[in-house]
Amino acid sequence: MIENKNQSKTQVEQLGEFGLIKHLTKNFSTTQSSTLKGVGDDGAVLDFTGDKVVVSTDLLIEGVHFDLAYAPLKHLGYKAIVVNLSDICAMNAVPTQVTVSIAVSNRFPLEALEELYEGIALACNYYKVDLIGGDTTSSQKGLIISVTALGKAQEEDLVYRTNAQDNDLLVLTGDIGGAYMGLQVLEREKQVYLVNPNNQPDLSPYDYIIERQLKPEARTDIKQLLAELDVKPTSMIDVSDGLSSEIMHLCTESKVGCNLFEEKLPLDPQFINTCEEFNIDSTTIAINGGEDYELLFTVKMEDYDKIKGNPNLTVIGHMTQESEGVHLITRDNTKIPIKAKGWNAL
Amino acid sequence: MIENKNQSKTQVEQLGEFGLIKHLTKNFSTTQSSTLKGVGDDGAVLDFTGDKVVVSTDLLIEGVHFDLAYAPLKHLGYKAIVVNLSDICAMNAVPTQVTVSIAVSNRFPLEALEELYEGIALACNYYKVDLIGGDTTSSQKGLIISVTALGKAQEEDLVYRTNAQDNDLLVLTGDIGGAYMGLQVLEREKQVYLVNPNNQPDLSPYDYIIERQLKPEARTDIKQLLAELDVKPTSMIDVSDGLSSEIMHLCTESKVGCNLFEEKLPLDPQFINTCEEFNIDSTTIAINGGEDYELLFTVKMEDYDKIKGNPNLTVIGHMTQESEGVHLITRDNTKIPIKAKGWNAL
Numbered sequence: 001m002i003e004n005k006n007q008s009k010t011q012v013e014q015l016g017e018f019g020l021i022k023h024l025t026k027n028f029s030t031t032q033s034s035t036l037k038g039v040g041d042d043g044a045v046l047d048f049t050g051d052k053v054v055v056s057t058d059l060l061i062e063g064v065h066f067d068l069a070y071a072p073l074k075h076l077g078y079k080a081i082v083v084n085l086s087d088i089c090a091m092n093a094v095p096t097q098v099t100v101s102i103a104v105s106n107r108f109p110l111e112a113l114e115e116l117y118e119g120i121a122l123a124c125n126y127y128k129v130d131l132i133g134g135d136t137t138s139s140q141k142g143l144i145i146s147v148t149a150l151g152k153a154q155e156e157d158l159v160y161r162t163n164a165q166d167n168d169l170l171v172l173t174g175d176i177g178g179a180y181m182g183l184q185v186l187e188r189e190k191q192v193y194l195v196n197p198n199n200q201p202d203l204s205p206y207d208y209i210i211e212r213q214l215k216p217e218a219r220t221d222i223k224q225l226l227a228e229l230d231v232k233p234t235s236m237i238d239v240s241d242g243l244s245s246e247i248m249h250l251c252t253e254s255k256v257g258c259n260l261f262e263e264k265l266p267l268d269p270q271f272i273n274t275c276e277e278f279n280i281d282s283t284t285i286a287i288n289g290g291e292d293y294e295l296l297f298t299v300k301m302e303d304y305d306k307i308k309g310n311p312n313l314t315v316i317g318h319m320t321q322e323s324e325g326v327h328l329i330t331r332d333n334t335k336i337p338i339k340a341k342g343w344n345a346l
Numbered sequence: 347m348i349e350n351k352n353q354s355k356t357q358v359e360q361l362g363e364f365g366l367i368k369h370l371t372k373n374f375s376t377t378q379s380s381t382l383k384g385v386g387d388d389g390a391v392l393d394f395t396g397d398k399v400v401v402s403t404d405l406l407i408e409g410v411h412f413d414l415a416y417a418p419l420k421h422l423g424y425k426a427i428v429v430n431l432s433d434i435c436a437m438n439a440v441p442t443q444v445t446v447s448i449a450v451s452n453r454f455p456l457e458a459l460e461e462l463y464e465g466i467a468l469a470c471n472y473y474k475v476d477l478i479g480g481d482t483t484s485s486q487k488g489l490i491i492s493v494t495a496l497g498k499a500q501e502e503d504l505v506y507r508t509n510a511q512d513n514d515l516l517v518l519t520g521d522i523g524g525a526y527m528g529l530q531v532l533e534r535e536k537q538v539y540l541v542n543p544n545n546q547p548d549l550s551p552y553d554y555i556i557e558r559q560l561k562p563e564a565r566t567d568i569k570q571l572l573a574e575l576d577v578k579p580t581s582m583i584d585v586s587d588g589l590s591s592e593i594m595h596l597c598t599e600s601k602v603g604c605n606l607f608e609e610k611l612p613l614d615p616q617f618i619n620t621c622e623e624f625n626i627d628s629t630t631i632a633i634n635g636g637e638d639y640e641l642l643f644t645v646k647m648e649d650y651d652k653i654k655g656n657p658n659l660t661v662i663g664h665m666t667q668e669s670e671g672v673h674l675i676t677r678d679n680t681k682i683p684i685k686a687k688g689w690n691a692l
Contacts, residue, residue, distance in 0.1 A: 036398065040599075041507050042436035042584055043402035043497070048394055052382065056389035057479055057494055059447040063486040090388035101405040101492060133403055139490075140409040146447060146492035148403055151389070161387050238388055253386075 009109035044132035051152035056087035062142035077119025085218035088151035090238035103139035164235035164254035180289025182213030233297035257320035355455035390478035397498035402433035408488035423465025431564035434497035436584035449485035510600035526635025528559030579643035603666035
């Protein structure tokens with residue numbers, strides 16, 4: 001189904017390290033005013049005068065974070081950028097630049113890397129971030145992608161994990177769980193494919209959740225939305241490792257407790273249907289699945305009127321005193337302690 | 347000699363990803379005034395008001411860039427930081443922060459990672475740079491280290507690769523070739539060790555060149571030295587991939603040619619002795635060996651008096667018109683075209 005069917009194969013060694021970087025980045029241009037010098041020297045040069053700089057970095061390893069049997073390289077390149085931009089968004093900052101380093105084993109021809117960089121370029125263009133540097137090298141096994149993202153913000157706009165207060169509302173953007181169930185569908189189809197490579201699966205009933213897994217988006221829109229609503233979150237984090245895990249982070253860092261309401265969890269119908277098909281409890285997946293790249297934040301109670309009814313935002317709970325602990329309140333009003341079981345690449 | 351003899355072994359999985367990051371970074375504090383928020387949120391927050399920001403990134407892969415049979419983990423951690431700081435120095439900037447991401451296979455116990463981070467801490471303390479973030483994950487094979495370094499400079503102090511002029515002098519800091527020959531000695535001793543693990547080699551005749559390989563230093567001193575001498579280079583690069591390769595970069599980017607004089611190459615006596623012992627031509631190694639992390643730069647002819655006789659700086663050649671090409675002028679005055687044969691990790 002989804003295998004890389006490159007006909008033409010050029011050995012990467014033919015280009016050499018510098019030739020390879022040049023080749024892969026030749027179509028990238030810079031558009032951010034803060035980028036003075038991008039790829040091509042010992043370092044990039046940036047100018048953030050007047051803004052604070054936000055930096056975040058992530059490592060993606062084949063066989064740990066992705067499986068090339070169903071993740072097309074172009075999507076993977078796109079996703080590698082998105083997951084890093086999501087971290088910048090979670091500081092309520094605007095992503096501006098990325099560096100991308102890759103290590104590849106000799107099983108990857110040049111054409112495969114070109115596909116990867118097509119996805120990287122697509123994300124850079126869509127999110128208007130500049131590729132300003134990186135490194136290419138060989139690996140002993142598989143594909144390794146390391147991305148560092150930079151962003152900018154006015155100091156007064158930055159939101160940390162540490163300032164959630166008792167009684168603050170807990171708010172989530174978008175919906176959750178889809179990326180995890182998309183992965184389950186892809187894993188199932190991979191097994192089918194291994195048994196019968198001629199089988200052409202119909203993935204259309206799963207299009208949304210598969211896209212959530214293979215081509216997630218970063219919520220770069222939320223900073224502006226919050227500004228328009230005149231709301232400044234008291235704390236914020238991105239939901240990369242699962243809702244329960246991220247709630248625990250906010251609670252630990254802010255020294256508060258939390259009540260999360262099962263009935264409030266924003267779930268897509270396709271996600272719910274797929275959970276039923278797999279006979280899995282949707283709430284369990286919604287709070288423990290990862291990779292949704294939505295933003296989770298807290299706002300003051302008095303900001304409720306400003307955010308209620310907004311289709312991008314759902315109030316899913318509220319913060320409590322630390323001594324009350326962190327709980328899921330189920331539909332039948334049972335109080336279950338939340339433990340961080342989130343997705344863990346380690 | 348060189349094997350990791352950890353007695354106590356703690357499985358990394360016991361800590362989990364967040365526990366691991368916290369554990370490994372708990373002794374790191376920040377000292378740079380530009381670091382507002384380091385490890386512990388979705389992103390670090392920096393303030394470079396008044397300065398330009400320089401960013402560089404490198405990926406180090408076990409089996410490609412290092413061999414743990416002879417590179418102690420503490421040295422490796424130190425070196426991973428140094429090679430990135432060297433890139434910042436090569437822009438004539440001051441290194442200020444680093445992010446460090448690691449991926450490890452399950453053969454590495456916690457104690458091994460602690461050793462690696464001891465070296466990282468040592469380098470951060472020595473060079474006064476702040477560790478501000480990173481990622482830890484598992485790998486399918488071996489150890490992978492990804493470092494991004496940030497630095498600062500006034501715009502007028504930045505030096506690129508692009509502005510070398512005809513007649514400029516070509517200047518090198520320190521001496522070269524040592525790191526490569528240190529590696530040859532270590533490779534030889536590894537083979538001896540594999541045959542007879544009880545053999546205790548005497549490495550003292552090679553102490554300088556082995557240190558050049560295992561624990562190189564970044565020339566953070568050169569920016570200040572040049573300021574004191576009132577010299578601004580016209581172009582600069584660091585010598586990580588070999589002198590010939592770096593000269594080619596300067597010439598290509600600046601559209602000039604170069605005459606490099608064999609008799610001027612600054613070589614340490616221990617390096618020369620070891621080349622003789624290995625029956626290798628020292629000039630070949632000096633211009634093609636890599637990993638010396640010295641700085642190579644060009645200055646205007648009229649600055650000669652300011653730099654001559656300085657023990658840190660050696661004039662090794664001069665730039666020519668592009669049409670004259672890039673040549674090594676040997677001791678017997680033969681003109682040999684230089685091709686970039688530098689060390690290539692690809």
